Amino acid sequence: MTADPPLVNDIRSASRTMVRELGFMANTLAATPYSASAVHALLEIDAHGTVTAAQLADFLGLDKSSVSRMVAKLIANGELQEQPCTDDARAKQLQLSAQGQRTVAGIHAYGQMQVRSALAQLNPSLQQAVAQGLTAYAQALQAHRLGSAAGQASSASAATHSIQIHSGYRAGAIGRIAEMHAVFYARHWGFGAFFESKVASGLAEFSGRLGEPCNQIWTAVQNERIVGSVAIDGQDLGNNQAHLRWFILDDGCRGGGVGRQLLTQALAFCDQRGFASTELWTFQGLDAARRLYESLGFVLVHEEAGQQWGSTVVEQQFSRRLHGA
Missing domain, CATH: 1.10.10.10 (Winged helix-like DNA-binding domain superfamily/Winged helix DNA-binding domain)
Incomplete structure (x- = not known):
């Protein structure tokens, strides 16, 4: 890039x-x-x-x-x-x-x-941004010097070493998760205000239901700053189905295994709760995420052109059955 x-x-x-x-x-x-x-x-x-x-x-x-x-x-x-x-x-x-x-x-x-x-x-938010940005930049320089895929993998692993996964609501989560979605999808797919507002309003509504035992959210945190998230909504689909939502990583944390950690915890929660299946909706072109989903047992069950994100894309539904079902 x-x-x-x-x-x-x-x-x-x-x-x-x-x-x-x-x-x-x-x-x-x-x-x-x-x-x-x-x-x-x-x-x-x-x-x-x-x-x-x-x-x-x-x-x-x-x-x-x-x-x-x-x-x-x-x-x-x-x-x-x-x-x-x-x-x-x-x-x-x-x-x-x-x-x-x-x-x-x-x-x-x-x-x-x-x-x-x-x-x-600096204010606390800028302090956290400086720590994350300098760490990622320093390790990118090191990977360039080493000039190899092994060096890049080592850099990505080191960059994510200090990241911890937390469950439950965290102060600032709604705004930060909406920001990560808005920035990434605006840069790569041209999504605008409609998409950002939909993410923010959906998160706000879901956060009010986190007291229900079938709902949970996980955040990846580095230096007190949220750098990734995923949620399981056990209510909105009905039929004993879990809805995997708001899976996102900050650009500086991609490639280090944090996404797999988030999804693994979310899917373990689904299996423990006994959901018959876990469903997620995405769209064509997010190839790295698709490979990760499929490695964890999701299969593509439906796709068609749609506009639920505010732009015309080929929407895809992936499904993962309960282990042993």
Whole structure:
């Protein structure tokens, strides 16, 4: 997916500002006597416990000779210590010394102060958006550097590592879920105000029925921000059928397995409640979602042109029978 030139320029400008404001233009970083690469080396060793110089080069994206010189300086300054690897006597494991641990604690304190001071200038919603956006962007840059499908998969998995699934109503859910639907379907399918208002009004009506044991909603939450949802409405179809509704993921969370987690919990709820079938309505062209539905037991049972979303599309109904039925 390509980005518009103005968006690219805005991100580049913001990146330059961040580099300057975080102190990366100076010879030393984070109130230490060390360069940015040395500071990052200490942080990576702290995060992993022990690493080899070759592993450190991979983590930092630097050539091995540069890392060797940097490591030698950190050892000479008492920040690191090395010991033979248990499975290869020729290789050395690097770990922080007691002095290195104190240095890293100071680096963390300095970095936390910088972040807290900056976040204090933003409202809570913007704080959450910054955390999600920066995480996704940083991991996209890493995937580009690695230049492989494996790198992209690793990036997507890391991006969704901090996401938790919650059941039940959550403050702001109606507006946030409607927003995710409106933004995604406007961008990719040209849906407008009719669609957004239909989603919002439907969610508002359904939320008033969440006290019924046959109804439930699940949200995926990252840094206190809703980034995905799905709901089971056990009342509106009748005939002991469950209606799967409002399945959506924020763009930054796609491809990491969050959608499967949401659907798995929703379908487990349907089976526990003993619904004869679970039905969902979508439309032709949402191929990734269709593959996910079919992998979880849904089959296409009907399709025809329709306008229930405000635009003419080929509407599709998928059905999943109760296991064992």
